[in-house]
Amino acid sequence: MNHHAPLSPAAELHANVSVPFERAFAMPKSVYTSPEFLALEQSHVFAQDWLCAGRAESLPDPGDYLTMEIAGEPVVVLRDRDGAIRAMSNVCRHRMSTLLQGRGKVRAITCPYHAWTYNLDGSLRGAPAMTLNEGFCKEALGLPAIRCAVWQGWIMVTLNPEAPAPAEALAEVTDLIAPFDMTGYRETFRESFRWATNWKVLAENFMESYHLPMCHAGTIGGASKLEEMVCPTGGAGFNYHWILKNDSVPLALAHPSNTTLEGDDRRKTWLLAIYPSLLITLTPGYFWYLSLTPDGPGHVQVLFGGGMSEDWLADPAAEAHLASVRALLDDVNVEDKGCTEKVYRGLCSGLAQPGPLSHLERPNFEFAQYLARRIPA
Ligand code: FES
Ligand SMILES: [Fe+2]
Numbered sequence: 001m002n003h004h005a006p007l008s009p010a011a012e013l014h015a016n017v018s019v020p021f022e023r024a025f026a027m028p029k030s031v032y033t034s035p036e037f038l039a040l041e042q043s044h045v046f047a048q049d050w051l052c053a054g055r056a057e058s059l060p061d062p063g064d065y066l067t068m069e070i071a072g073e074p075v076v077v078l079r080d081r082d083g084a085i086r087a088m089s090n091v092c093r094h095r096m097s098t099l100l101q102g103r104g105k106v107r108a109i110t111c112p113y114h115a116w117t118y119n120l121d122g123s124l125r126g127a128p129a130m131t132l133n134e135g136f137c138k139e140a141l142g143l144p145a146i147r148c149a150v151w152q153g154w155i156m157v158t159l160n161p162e163a164p165a166p167a168e169a170l171a172e173v174t175d176l177i178a179p180f181d182m183t184g185y186r187e188t189f190r191e192s193f194r195w196a197t198n199w200k201v202l203a204e205n206f207m208e209s210y211h212l213p214m215c216h217a218g219t220i221g222g223a224s225k226l227e228e229m230v231c232p233t234g235g236a237g238f239n240y241h242w243i244l245k246n247d248s249v250p251l252a253l254a255h256p257s258n259t260t261l262e263g264d265d266r267r268k269t270w271l272l273a274i275y276p277s278l279l280i281t282l283t284p285g286y287f288w289y290l291s292l293t294p295d296g297p298g299h300v301q302v303l304f305g306g307g308m309s310e311d312w313l314a315d316p317a318a319e320a321h322l323a324s325v326r327a328l329l330d331d332v333n334v335e336d337k338g339c340t341e342k343v344y345r346g347l348c349s350g351l352a353q354p355g356p357l358s359h360l361e362r363p364n365f366e367f368a369q370y371l372a373r374r375i376p377a
Contacts, residue, residue, distance in 0.1 A: 009037035014377040016354075017369045024365045026354035029347045031371070032198040038297050044374045045276045047071040049237075050166050052278035052291040053148075053155040054303060055187040056085060063120060066103045069293060070159050074098045075146055076109070077155060080120040087148035087157045088122045093141040109143075118143055152182040154278065172235045173272060177282060179260055180270075185287050186313055188322050190305035195337055197344035199277065199292045199300040200367075205340050206271065206279040206290065207363035209243050215339045219331045223248045224269075231362040236370070239363035240272045245283070251325055254284035255311040273363060275370050285312045286325045298344060304333070 009030035031037050065078035074090035090099050097113040109118040116127040122143035130136045148157045151166035209229045213221045228244040245252045245267050254266035272280040277292040288306030295301045
């Protein structure tokens, strides 16, 4: 018997979460660096849970589409002729080329290889020179549908036919943010980028505001105090915390015309982590989000977008406000990129060891518990 066999990353993770939060440590290094653990995350997490494809208003018209990958599966999300958002396989039913790339607008989906053409509902419209194959049956060659739902304006997709609908699974989150009317917020910018860090390092960076005063000293750090951060217990599918902001970032506060939010709620910033990979910052004035896709253990593909609440958008100075929010968030992002890439370099080192968590990192511990629930030891 070998008493010295190293624990698998999953076993290390289970050991890591088997202590009370008051004794919690950061997750083991192997869960960030191991390709085997990433494969488990793809099959047990990304292929099982709801993932965010962005905001519904980013696909305003029939034929507007975006593409994404879920656990390596090419997916297209589009607005169909009836105005509904749908998701389907982005792989041709002929010799299996991928169909659409990036984002754009189409009247129909035409395969770039031999021009088989699909309607926006995924049915095969036509295929050249196929009538002599007796097994060719147009009706049987539609693109497989993928589950898709719009929750609070977010396009959510999953490969899992059994996953409870977002409205049900995230009912607690809906209640928490009810005073904001998130469906009325409008995305005004969006981009994607690839950073040299593990997807969980970036997710966890988002789950704590402990790093704000230092990492974001050049931007929002001064607007937030450690004493004004509250980390309540989250739910099975999410964690959250909130911070109170002072008026050094006026756009983070409720617009004077907003009569729904009262007292401290007018300066509260909510940080919502919808497992596994949708991270939303919601303030009374603006919002921004990250939706993460792992790209090997050491890289993450990031969809980054944001915008403003309806009342700020109606403000005569909306244009200027949008520009200043965007400029602020770009600077914040540069700071987060620096910190999360430094963490990844550090945790790949031999002498690195996970250290104890602050009480301001409760969401991080809950995230580790969620991963341990999904991934068997
Ligand atoms: S692979 Fe799509 S038409 Fe041939
Ligand atoms: Fe940050």
